[in-house]
Amino acid sequence: MNPTGLELPPMMAAFVFGLLGGAHCIGMCGGIMSALTFAIPPSMRQPWRVSTLVLGYNVGRITSYCVAGALVAALGSVIGLSPTLRGLMQIVASLMLILMALYIADLWKGLRHVEALGRHLWRYLEPAGRRLLPVVRLPQAVALGAIWGWLPCGLVYSMLAWSLARAEPLEGALLMASFGLGTLPALVVTGLAARQMQALLAHRATRLVAAGMIIAFAVWQLWTGLHQ
Structure with missing residues (x-):
């Protein structure tokens, strides 16, 4: 039972x-967004076109998050996680957020070792993404975003631990969709105002506040989870 009554x-x-x-999304993916924006030929950098491509990248990225969430939740269903183990996975996810x-x-920087686990898959996907460059059309942007969604990321992995704990593919997909929508403002703004966002992130105070x-x-979340 949660004594605070404030569980989300x-x-x-x-x-x-x-x-x-x-802040982590900007630090890890901001460079990608900046490079993709600046790679658009100057003659094609109309605000509406850039905005469309930036949204396309993120639609593809969030779609991949949903697929990953459904897959790991299906795995949780197959192995039949007990309520205790599900609670433990949620605690692990919260601890990873602290890290x-x-x-x-x-x-x-120890979390880099966790992110390294996904580099084997990324080694095969990254060349496919390069073949889509330069991105000048919406289908290219969505396809590249779908590949980008598998970039090794500790923040994503912590949410996948939650999806595993849900042990229900639809719930896992929705959980990752919600997470992806939460990251959307930072990455959209980065794509549209790359230089300004990178300058803001360079300030240590910004990173400390976010952390x-x-x-x-x-x-x-740990407190409410432990008192359910």
């Missing part, structure tokens, strides 16, 4: 996690 529904919590993790906050703040907010939210 899983989808809303996933959205907030994505929103607060925006991610330390990563964002440049206080501890502090993530830690506070993760601790809250």
